[in-house]
Amino acid sequence: MESPTPSSARISVIGAGPGGLTCARILQRHGIAVTVYDRDPDADSRNQGGSLDLHDDDGQLALREAGLLEEFFALARFDGQEMRHLDPAGNLLSHHVPDVGETTKPEIDRGQLRDLLLGSLAPGTVRWGCALYSVSEPTDGGPRVLTFTDGTTIETDLVIGADGAFSRVRGAVSPAMPRYTGVSFLEAHFDDMENAHPELSALVGKGSAHAADGERGLFAQRNSGGHMRVYLMQRVPMDWIGAKGLSSDDTDGIRAQLLDAYAGWSPRTLRMITDNDGPYVDRPILALPVPHTWEHSAGVTLLGDAAHLMPPLGVGVNLAMLDAGELALALVGSATVDDALRAYEKTMLPRSAEMARMLESGAEHLLAAPDGDDERFGPDRP
Numbered sequence: 001m002e003s004p005t006p007s008s009a010r011i012s013v014i015g016a017g018p019g020g021l022t023c024a025r026i027l028q029r030h031g032i033a034v035t036v037y038d039r040d041p042d043a044d045s046r047n048q049g050g051s052l053d054l055h056d057d058d059g060q061l062a063l064r065e066a067g068l069l070e071e072f073f074a075l076a077r078f079d080g081q082e083m084r085h086l087d088p089a090g091n092l093l094s095h096h097v098p099d100v101g102e103t104t105k106p107e108i109d110r111g112q113l114r115d116l117l118l119g120s121l122a123p124g125t126v127r128w129g130c131a132l133y134s135v136s137e138p139t140d141g142g143p144r145v146l147t148f149t150d151g152t153t154i155e156t157d158l159v160i161g162a163d164g165a166f167s168r169v170r171g172a173v174s175p176a177m178p179r180y181t182g183v184s185f186l187e188a189h190f191d192d193m194e195n196a197h198p199e200l201s202a203l204v205g206k207g208s209a210h211a212a213d214g215e216r217g218l219f220a221q222r223n224s225g226g227h228m229r230v231y232l233m234q235r236v237p238m239d240w241i242g243a244k245g246l247s248s249d250d251t252d253g254i255r256a257q258l259l260d261a262y263a264g265w266s267p268r269t270l271r272m273i274t275d276n277d278g279p280y281v282d283r284p285i286l287a288l289p290v291p292h293t294w295e296h297s298a299g300v301t302l303l304g305d306a307a308h309l310m311p312p313l314g315v316g317v318n319l320a321m322l323d324a325g326e327l328a329l330a331l332v333g334s335a336t337v338d339d340a341l342r343a344y345e346k347t348m349l350p351r352s353a354e355m356a357r358m359l360e361s362g363a364e365h366l367l368a369a370p371d372g373d374d375e376r377f378g379p380d381r382p
Contacts, residue, residue: 003338019320020162080107082207167306291353
C-alpha cells in the first residue's frame with residue numbers, strides 16, 4: 001500500500017503539550033486535518049507548571065509559522081529576560097538586564113502558552129481523556145491501530161508522539177527509556193512576592209536568579225501574577241526522600257534535610273528554602289540515552305521530549321516547538337506522508353543528537369559555582 005498524501009491522511013498527535021499543539025495548529029493553517037489525543041480529562045485538570053523562555057531562533061520561529069507570534073508578544077514578559085548569578089551569600093556575580101525592545105527570549109507561563117495554542121485550534125481538535133496504551137505495527141503497509149486504556153481503538157495513517165518523557169508512542173520506534181541523571185530538583189512555590197516576600201523579590205529581580213557552590217544549587221524564576229518558583233538542585237539518589245524516612249508531603253522534614261544540605265549558605269538565600277508557600281515537589285532529572293536515534297518506520301515519528309529528553313537547561317520546549325514546525329511544514333510540502341517523515345527525521349535526528357551531546361552533563365553543570373562571566377543555560381521549568 002502506498003503512503004497517503006498528507007491532505008488525505010488520518011493524522012493523530014498524541015499529547016497536548018506545546019509541541020503537539022504547535023504541530024496541529026500549523027497543519028490546520030495549511031488545510032490539513034489532524035486530531036490531538038491527551039490523557040488529561042480536560043484542559044484545566046492540572047496546573048501546567050512554571051515559566052518558559054521562547055527563543056527567537058526556534059520557539060518563536062514555530063509561533064511565527066503558527067501565525068501566533070504577535071499574540072505571544074502580547075502575553076510575554078520581556079522583563080523576565082533579566083538574569084542574575086549569585087554566590088551562596090546572595091552577592092551578585094553577574095547581571096543581565098534586557099535592553100528596551102529586546103525579544104531574544106521573553107518569558108511566558110506554560111499555562112498561558114497552552115491556552116494560546118488551544119484557542120487557535122478548530123473546535124473539537126483535542127480529544128481529552130484519551131490515554132494511549134499501544135501503537136500497533138502496520139499490516140501490509142496499511143494504517144496503524146491506536147489502542148487507548150479504556151479499550152477503544154482507532155486507525156491512523158500517521159501517529160506523532162508528542163507525549164513527553166514517558167512516551168507510549170516511542171516504543172513503536174525505539175526501546176529507549178529515560179534514565180536518572182544523578183541530579184534531582186525540589187520545586188518550591190512562593191505567592192504574592194511583593195507583599196509576602198519582599199526580600200526575595202529584591203534578591204531575584206524580575207526574571208531569574210541562579211546560585212551554586214559546586215555540590216548544590218538553586219534556580220529562582222519569577223512567574224506571572226506575583227508568583228515565583230525555586231528549584232533546589234542536589235546530587236542525590238533518586239529515592240533520597242524515602243531513604244531519609246520521609247514522605248513527599250512532609251514539608252517540615254524535607255526542609256530540615258535541605259537546611260542541613262545547604263548549611264553555610266547565607267540567611268538571604270536560605271529564605272528560598274524556609275519561606276515557601278506549601279509543600280515541595282520532587283522532580284528527579286531524567287534523560288534519554290545519547291544519542292537517541294531510530295530507523296525510519298512508516299506511519300510514526302516523535303517530537304520533543306518523546307524524541308530527545310535532555311536535562312532541563314532552557315532548550316526543551318524550544319526544540320519541541322521547532323520539531324513541531326518542521327514536521328508540519330514537511331507534511332505540507334511533501335507528496336506523501338512517508339516522504340515528509342524522512343525529510344523531517346533527516347534534519348531533526350542529527351540536530352537533537354548534537355544538542356543532547358552538548359547537554360549530556362548539563363544537570364551537573366547547574367551545580368557548578370557560576371563566575372562573573374557565566375553564560376550557562378537556565379533550567380526549563382516543569
